[in-house]
Amino acid sequence: MxxxxxxxxxxxxxxxxxxxxxxxxxxxxxxxxxxxxxxxxxxxxxxxxxxxxxxxxxxxxxxxxxxxxxxxxREPVIHYPVSRRTRFSENLSRQRREPGNVLLLAVEAEADPRVAEALAIEPGDVVARITSAGEADGRRISYSTSFFPRTLFPGMVRAYREFGSVTRALKHFGVADYSRKRTRIIARMPTTEEAEELRQPRTRPVLVTESVNVDGAGVPVEFGVCLFASDWVQILVEP
Structure with missing residues:
Protein backbone atom coordinates (compact mmCIF):
# COMPACT_ATOMS: atom_id res chain seq x y z
CA MET A 1 0.00 0.00 0.00
CA ARG A 74 -11.30 14.58 17.68
CA GLU A 75 -14.82 15.87 18.28
CA PRO A 76 -15.79 19.56 18.03
CA VAL A 77 -14.71 21.49 21.13
CA ILE A 78 -17.23 22.55 23.75
CA HIS A 79 -17.78 26.30 23.98
CA TYR A 80 -18.05 27.04 27.69
CA PRO A 81 -19.42 30.55 28.35
CA VAL A 82 -18.26 32.37 31.47
CA SER A 83 -20.54 35.28 32.30
CA ARG A 84 -22.37 36.89 35.21
CA ARG A 85 -24.50 33.77 35.47
CA THR A 86 -22.51 30.61 34.78
CA ARG A 87 -24.08 27.16 35.23
CA PHE A 88 -22.31 23.97 34.15
CA SER A 89 -25.41 21.95 33.27
CA GLU A 90 -27.07 24.82 31.41
CA ASN A 91 -23.92 25.50 29.36
CA LEU A 92 -23.82 21.92 28.14
CA SER A 93 -27.56 21.46 27.66
CA ARG A 94 -27.69 24.50 25.38
CA GLN A 95 -25.20 22.68 23.12
CA ARG A 96 -27.30 19.51 23.17
CA ARG A 97 -24.76 17.67 25.28
CA GLU A 98 -25.67 15.52 28.25
CA PRO A 99 -24.16 17.00 31.44
CA GLY A 100 -22.90 14.74 34.18
CA ASN A 101 -21.43 15.23 37.64
CA VAL A 102 -19.37 12.78 39.69
CA LEU A 103 -18.92 13.62 43.37
CA LEU A 104 -15.36 12.79 44.41
CA LEU A 105 -15.06 14.36 47.87
CA ALA A 106 -17.32 16.27 50.28
CA VAL A 107 -15.76 17.25 53.62
CA GLU A 108 -15.38 20.14 56.02
CA ALA A 109 -11.95 21.76 56.29
CA GLU A 110 -10.21 24.90 57.51
CA ALA A 111 -9.96 27.73 55.01
CA ASP A 112 -6.46 28.60 53.85
CA PRO A 113 -5.61 32.29 53.27
CA ARG A 114 -6.58 32.22 49.58
CA VAL A 115 -9.99 30.65 50.25
CA ALA A 116 -10.57 32.93 53.24
CA GLU A 117 -9.84 36.07 51.22
CA ALA A 118 -12.19 35.00 48.42
CA LEU A 119 -15.04 34.24 50.84
CA ALA A 120 -14.39 37.27 53.09
CA ILE A 121 -13.83 35.05 56.15
CA GLU A 122 -10.88 34.46 58.46
CA PRO A 123 -8.14 31.92 57.72
CA GLY A 124 -8.89 28.79 59.72
CA ASP A 125 -12.66 29.25 59.56
CA VAL A 126 -14.47 26.07 58.60
CA VAL A 127 -15.69 25.66 55.05
CA ALA A 128 -17.38 22.87 53.12
CA ARG A 129 -15.06 21.56 50.43
CA ILE A 130 -16.77 19.85 47.49
CA THR A 131 -14.66 18.19 44.79
CA SER A 132 -16.34 16.81 41.70
CA ALA A 133 -15.75 15.92 38.08
CA GLY A 134 -17.87 17.27 35.25
CA GLU A 135 -18.78 15.25 32.19
CA ALA A 136 -20.25 15.92 28.76
CA ASP A 137 -21.89 12.96 27.02
CA GLY A 138 -20.03 10.69 29.43
CA ARG A 139 -16.66 12.28 28.70
CA ARG A 140 -14.67 13.79 31.58
CA ILE A 141 -14.05 17.48 30.81
CA SER A 142 -13.57 19.20 34.18
CA TYR A 143 -12.25 18.68 37.70
CA SER A 144 -13.36 21.24 40.26
CA THR A 145 -13.27 22.11 43.95
CA SER A 146 -15.73 24.54 45.53
CA PHE A 147 -15.66 26.07 49.01
CA PHE A 148 -18.67 27.31 51.01
CA PRO A 149 -18.50 29.11 54.40
CA ARG A 150 -20.04 27.07 57.20
CA THR A 151 -21.30 30.21 58.90
CA LEU A 152 -23.74 30.65 56.01
CA PHE A 153 -24.32 27.03 55.07
CA PRO A 154 -24.13 24.65 58.03
CA GLY A 155 -24.64 21.15 56.72
CA MET A 156 -23.60 21.99 53.14
CA VAL A 157 -21.75 18.66 52.82
CA ARG A 158 -24.93 16.76 53.61
CA ALA A 159 -27.05 19.01 51.40
CA TYR A 160 -24.74 18.62 48.40
CA ARG A 161 -24.69 14.86 48.80
CA GLU A 162 -28.48 14.92 48.82
CA PHE A 163 -29.08 17.28 45.90
CA GLY A 164 -25.96 16.68 43.80
CA SER A 165 -25.99 20.28 42.57
CA VAL A 166 -24.58 23.58 43.84
CA THR A 167 -27.64 25.47 42.63
CA ARG A 168 -30.11 23.16 44.36
CA ALA A 169 -28.02 22.96 47.53
CA LEU A 170 -27.86 26.76 47.80
CA LYS A 171 -31.62 27.00 47.25
CA HIS A 172 -32.01 24.62 50.18
CA PHE A 173 -30.30 27.30 52.30
CA GLY A 174 -32.45 30.12 50.92
CA VAL A 175 -30.13 31.41 48.19
CA ALA A 176 -32.56 31.53 45.28
CA ASP A 177 -29.94 32.70 42.80
CA TYR A 178 -26.30 33.73 42.68
CA SER A 179 -24.03 35.44 40.19
CA ARG A 180 -20.39 35.54 39.24
CA LYS A 181 -18.46 38.38 40.84
CA ARG A 182 -15.14 37.64 39.17
CA THR A 183 -13.33 34.95 37.23
CA ARG A 184 -9.59 34.50 36.81
CA ILE A 185 -8.45 32.28 33.93
CA ILE A 186 -4.99 30.77 33.59
CA ALA A 187 -3.36 27.88 31.76
CA ARG A 188 -0.88 25.49 33.36
CA MET A 189 0.28 21.91 33.36
CA PRO A 190 -1.74 19.51 35.54
CA THR A 191 -0.45 17.54 38.50
CA THR A 192 -0.40 13.76 38.27
CA GLU A 193 -3.65 13.56 40.26
CA GLU A 194 -5.36 16.20 38.13
CA ALA A 195 -4.30 14.52 34.89
CA GLU A 196 -5.61 11.18 36.14
CA GLU A 197 -8.96 12.68 37.12
CA LEU A 198 -9.26 14.37 33.71
CA ARG A 199 -8.04 11.16 32.04
CA GLN A 200 -5.41 12.96 30.03
CA PRO A 201 -1.59 12.99 29.79
CA ARG A 202 0.36 15.21 32.22
CA THR A 203 2.03 16.80 29.20
CA ARG A 204 -1.24 18.38 28.04
CA PRO A 205 -2.10 21.77 29.62
CA VAL A 206 -5.36 22.54 31.39
CA LEU A 207 -7.43 25.72 31.56
CA VAL A 208 -8.08 26.85 35.13
CA THR A 209 -10.83 29.19 36.30
CA GLU A 210 -10.86 30.66 39.80
CA SER A 211 -14.22 32.21 40.52
CA VAL A 212 -16.20 33.91 43.27
CA ASN A 213 -19.99 33.71 43.29
CA VAL A 214 -22.13 36.06 45.38
CA ASP A 215 -25.78 36.19 46.43
CA GLY A 216 -28.21 39.01 45.66
CA ALA A 217 -26.74 41.14 48.44
CA GLY A 218 -23.20 40.72 47.15
CA VAL A 219 -22.12 38.32 49.90
CA PRO A 220 -19.65 35.66 48.73
CA VAL A 221 -21.27 32.23 48.81
CA GLU A 222 -18.81 30.11 46.82
CA PHE A 223 -15.16 30.12 45.81
CA GLY A 224 -14.41 27.64 43.05
CA VAL A 225 -11.34 26.35 41.25
CA CYS A 226 -12.16 24.42 38.08
CA LEU A 227 -9.76 22.69 35.72
CA PHE A 228 -10.93 22.11 32.14
CA ALA A 229 -9.38 19.68 29.67
CA SER A 230 -7.97 22.10 27.09
CA ASP A 231 -8.47 19.72 24.18
CA TRP A 232 -12.19 19.51 24.94
CA VAL A 233 -13.17 22.96 26.16
CA GLN A 234 -12.91 26.51 24.83
CA ILE A 235 -13.76 29.17 27.40
CA LEU A 236 -15.79 32.14 26.13
CA VAL A 237 -15.94 35.27 28.29
CA GLU A 238 -19.31 36.95 27.82
CA PRO A 239 -20.71 40.22 29.25
Whole structure:
Protein backbone atom coordinates (compact mmCIF):
# COMPACT_ATOMS: atom_id res chain seq x y z
CA MET A 1 0.00 0.00 0.00
CA UNK A 2 2.99 2.29 0.54
CA UNK A 3 5.39 3.62 -2.05
CA UNK A 4 9.04 3.24 -1.09
CA UNK A 5 12.01 5.11 -2.49
CA UNK A 6 10.02 8.20 -3.53
CA UNK A 7 11.49 10.56 -0.96
CA UNK A 8 8.22 10.69 1.03
CA UNK A 9 8.67 9.16 4.47
CA UNK A 10 6.54 6.13 5.23
CA UNK A 11 5.07 7.74 8.33
CA UNK A 12 4.03 10.74 6.22
CA UNK A 13 2.29 8.49 3.69
CA UNK A 14 0.39 6.74 6.49
CA UNK A 15 -0.44 10.11 8.07
CA UNK A 16 -1.83 11.42 4.79
CA UNK A 17 -3.93 8.31 4.13
CA UNK A 18 -5.44 8.37 7.61
CA UNK A 19 -6.09 12.09 7.18
CA UNK A 20 -8.01 11.39 3.97
CA UNK A 21 -10.00 8.63 5.65
CA UNK A 22 -10.99 11.01 8.45
CA UNK A 23 -11.93 13.71 5.93
CA UNK A 24 -14.04 11.26 3.92
CA UNK A 25 -15.98 10.20 7.00
CA UNK A 26 -14.68 6.65 7.20
CA UNK A 27 -13.67 7.56 10.74
CA UNK A 28 -16.14 10.04 12.24
CA UNK A 29 -15.86 12.27 15.31
CA UNK A 30 -15.31 10.14 18.40
CA UNK A 31 -14.43 6.98 16.44
CA UNK A 32 -11.43 5.01 17.60
CA UNK A 33 -8.74 4.34 15.02
CA UNK A 34 -7.33 0.83 14.65
CA UNK A 35 -4.68 -0.12 17.20
CA UNK A 36 -0.99 0.45 16.56
CA UNK A 37 -0.43 -3.27 16.09
CA UNK A 38 -3.27 -3.53 13.58
CA UNK A 39 -2.06 -0.50 11.60
CA UNK A 40 1.47 -1.86 11.73
CA UNK A 41 0.32 -5.14 10.19
CA UNK A 42 -1.93 -3.38 7.65
CA UNK A 43 0.82 -1.10 6.34
CA UNK A 44 3.73 -3.51 6.82
CA UNK A 45 5.80 -1.16 8.98
CA UNK A 46 7.03 -1.18 12.56
CA UNK A 47 5.04 0.40 15.38
CA UNK A 48 7.47 3.30 15.72
CA UNK A 49 6.48 4.43 12.22
CA UNK A 50 2.80 4.17 13.15
CA UNK A 51 3.38 6.20 16.33
CA UNK A 52 5.09 8.93 14.29
CA UNK A 53 2.09 9.10 11.95
CA UNK A 54 -0.39 9.24 14.82
CA UNK A 55 1.70 11.89 16.57
CA UNK A 56 1.51 14.00 13.44
CA UNK A 57 -2.26 13.65 13.30
CA UNK A 58 -2.49 14.67 16.94
CA UNK A 59 -0.28 17.72 16.32
CA UNK A 60 -2.58 18.66 13.44
CA UNK A 61 -5.57 18.54 15.80
CA UNK A 62 -7.27 15.69 13.95
CA UNK A 63 -7.08 13.03 16.67
CA UNK A 64 -6.59 12.74 20.42
CA UNK A 65 -4.50 10.01 21.97
CA UNK A 66 -5.69 8.64 25.32
CA UNK A 67 -3.23 6.63 27.34
CA UNK A 68 -4.31 3.03 27.64
CA UNK A 69 -7.36 3.51 25.38
CA UNK A 70 -6.08 4.36 21.92
CA UNK A 71 -6.46 7.11 19.33
CA UNK A 72 -9.78 8.81 18.60
CA UNK A 73 -10.96 11.25 15.94
CA ARG A 74 -11.30 14.58 17.68
CA GLU A 75 -14.82 15.87 18.28
CA PRO A 76 -15.79 19.56 18.03
CA VAL A 77 -14.71 21.49 21.13
CA ILE A 78 -17.23 22.55 23.75
CA HIS A 79 -17.78 26.30 23.98
CA TYR A 80 -18.05 27.04 27.69
CA PRO A 81 -19.42 30.55 28.35
CA VAL A 82 -18.26 32.37 31.47
CA SER A 83 -20.54 35.28 32.30
CA ARG A 84 -22.37 36.89 35.21
CA ARG A 85 -24.50 33.77 35.47
CA THR A 86 -22.51 30.61 34.78
CA ARG A 87 -24.08 27.16 35.23
CA PHE A 88 -22.31 23.97 34.15
CA SER A 89 -25.41 21.95 33.27
CA GLU A 90 -27.07 24.82 31.41
CA ASN A 91 -23.92 25.50 29.36
CA LEU A 92 -23.82 21.92 28.14
CA SER A 93 -27.56 21.46 27.66
CA ARG A 94 -27.69 24.50 25.38
CA GLN A 95 -25.20 22.68 23.12
CA ARG A 96 -27.30 19.51 23.17
CA ARG A 97 -24.76 17.67 25.28
CA GLU A 98 -25.67 15.52 28.25
CA PRO A 99 -24.16 17.00 31.44
CA GLY A 100 -22.90 14.74 34.18
CA ASN A 101 -21.43 15.23 37.64
CA VAL A 102 -19.37 12.78 39.69
CA LEU A 103 -18.92 13.62 43.37
CA LEU A 104 -15.36 12.79 44.41
CA LEU A 105 -15.06 14.36 47.87
CA ALA A 106 -17.32 16.27 50.28
CA VAL A 107 -15.76 17.25 53.62
CA GLU A 108 -15.38 20.14 56.02
CA ALA A 109 -11.95 21.76 56.29
CA GLU A 110 -10.21 24.90 57.51
CA ALA A 111 -9.96 27.73 55.01
CA ASP A 112 -6.46 28.60 53.85
CA PRO A 113 -5.61 32.29 53.27
CA ARG A 114 -6.58 32.22 49.58
CA VAL A 115 -9.99 30.65 50.25
CA ALA A 116 -10.57 32.93 53.24
CA GLU A 117 -9.84 36.07 51.22
CA ALA A 118 -12.19 35.00 48.42
CA LEU A 119 -15.04 34.24 50.84
CA ALA A 120 -14.39 37.27 53.09
CA ILE A 121 -13.83 35.05 56.15
CA GLU A 122 -10.88 34.46 58.46
CA PRO A 123 -8.14 31.92 57.72
CA GLY A 124 -8.89 28.79 59.72
CA ASP A 125 -12.66 29.25 59.56
CA VAL A 126 -14.47 26.07 58.60
CA VAL A 127 -15.69 25.66 55.05
CA ALA A 128 -17.38 22.87 53.12
CA ARG A 129 -15.06 21.56 50.43
CA ILE A 130 -16.77 19.85 47.49
CA THR A 131 -14.66 18.19 44.79
CA SER A 132 -16.34 16.81 41.70
CA ALA A 133 -15.75 15.92 38.08
CA GLY A 134 -17.87 17.27 35.25
CA GLU A 135 -18.78 15.25 32.19
CA ALA A 136 -20.25 15.92 28.76
CA ASP A 137 -21.89 12.96 27.02
CA GLY A 138 -20.03 10.69 29.43
CA ARG A 139 -16.66 12.28 28.70
CA ARG A 140 -14.67 13.79 31.58
CA ILE A 141 -14.05 17.48 30.81
CA SER A 142 -13.57 19.20 34.18
CA TYR A 143 -12.25 18.68 37.70
CA SER A 144 -13.36 21.24 40.26
CA THR A 145 -13.27 22.11 43.95
CA SER A 146 -15.73 24.54 45.53
CA PHE A 147 -15.66 26.07 49.01
CA PHE A 148 -18.67 27.31 51.01
CA PRO A 149 -18.50 29.11 54.40
CA ARG A 150 -20.04 27.07 57.20
CA THR A 151 -21.30 30.21 58.90
CA LEU A 152 -23.74 30.65 56.01
CA PHE A 153 -24.32 27.03 55.07
CA PRO A 154 -24.13 24.65 58.03
CA GLY A 155 -24.64 21.15 56.72
CA MET A 156 -23.60 21.99 53.14
CA VAL A 157 -21.75 18.66 52.82
CA ARG A 158 -24.93 16.76 53.61
CA ALA A 159 -27.05 19.01 51.40
CA TYR A 160 -24.74 18.62 48.40
CA ARG A 161 -24.69 14.86 48.80
CA GLU A 162 -28.48 14.92 48.82
CA PHE A 163 -29.08 17.28 45.90
CA GLY A 164 -25.96 16.68 43.80
CA SER A 165 -25.99 20.28 42.57
CA VAL A 166 -24.58 23.58 43.84
CA THR A 167 -27.64 25.47 42.63
CA ARG A 168 -30.11 23.16 44.36
CA ALA A 169 -28.02 22.96 47.53
CA LEU A 170 -27.86 26.76 47.80
CA LYS A 171 -31.62 27.00 47.25
CA HIS A 172 -32.01 24.62 50.18
CA PHE A 173 -30.30 27.30 52.30
CA GLY A 174 -32.45 30.12 50.92
CA VAL A 175 -30.13 31.41 48.19
CA ALA A 176 -32.56 31.53 45.28
CA ASP A 177 -29.94 32.70 42.80
CA TYR A 178 -26.30 33.73 42.68
CA SER A 179 -24.03 35.44 40.19
CA ARG A 180 -20.39 35.54 39.24
CA LYS A 181 -18.46 38.38 40.84
CA ARG A 182 -15.14 37.64 39.17
CA THR A 183 -13.33 34.95 37.23
CA ARG A 184 -9.59 34.50 36.81
CA ILE A 185 -8.45 32.28 33.93
CA ILE A 186 -4.99 30.77 33.59
CA ALA A 187 -3.36 27.88 31.76
CA ARG A 188 -0.88 25.49 33.36
CA MET A 189 0.28 21.91 33.36
CA PRO A 190 -1.74 19.51 35.54
CA THR A 191 -0.45 17.54 38.50
CA THR A 192 -0.40 13.76 38.27
CA GLU A 193 -3.65 13.56 40.26
CA GLU A 194 -5.36 16.20 38.13
CA ALA A 195 -4.30 14.52 34.89
CA GLU A 196 -5.61 11.18 36.14
CA GLU A 197 -8.96 12.68 37.12
CA LEU A 198 -9.26 14.37 33.71
CA ARG A 199 -8.04 11.16 32.04
CA GLN A 200 -5.41 12.96 30.03
CA PRO A 201 -1.59 12.99 29.79
CA ARG A 202 0.36 15.21 32.22
CA THR A 203 2.03 16.80 29.20
CA ARG A 204 -1.24 18.38 28.04
CA PRO A 205 -2.10 21.77 29.62
CA VAL A 206 -5.36 22.54 31.39
CA LEU A 207 -7.43 25.72 31.56
CA VAL A 208 -8.08 26.85 35.13
CA THR A 209 -10.83 29.19 36.30
CA GLU A 210 -10.86 30.66 39.80
CA SER A 211 -14.22 32.21 40.52
CA VAL A 212 -16.20 33.91 43.27
CA ASN A 213 -19.99 33.71 43.29
CA VAL A 214 -22.13 36.06 45.38
CA ASP A 215 -25.78 36.19 46.43
CA GLY A 216 -28.21 39.01 45.66
CA ALA A 217 -26.74 41.14 48.44
CA GLY A 218 -23.20 40.72 47.15
CA VAL A 219 -22.12 38.32 49.90
CA PRO A 220 -19.65 35.66 48.73
CA VAL A 221 -21.27 32.23 48.81
CA GLU A 222 -18.81 30.11 46.82
CA PHE A 223 -15.16 30.12 45.81
CA GLY A 224 -14.41 27.64 43.05
CA VAL A 225 -11.34 26.35 41.25
CA CYS A 226 -12.16 24.42 38.08
CA LEU A 227 -9.76 22.69 35.72
CA PHE A 228 -10.93 22.11 32.14
CA ALA A 229 -9.38 19.68 29.67
CA SER A 230 -7.97 22.10 27.09
CA ASP A 231 -8.47 19.72 24.18
CA TRP A 232 -12.19 19.51 24.94
CA VAL A 233 -13.17 22.96 26.16
CA GLN A 234 -12.91 26.51 24.83
CA ILE A 235 -13.76 29.17 27.40
CA LEU A 236 -15.79 32.14 26.13
CA VAL A 237 -15.94 35.27 28.29
CA GLU A 238 -19.31 36.95 27.82
CA PRO A 239 -20.71 40.22 29.25
Missing amino acids: LTRGTGVALWRQIHDRLEREIASGRYGPGDRLPSESRLSAEYGVNRHTIRRALSGLEEDGLIRVEQGRGSFV
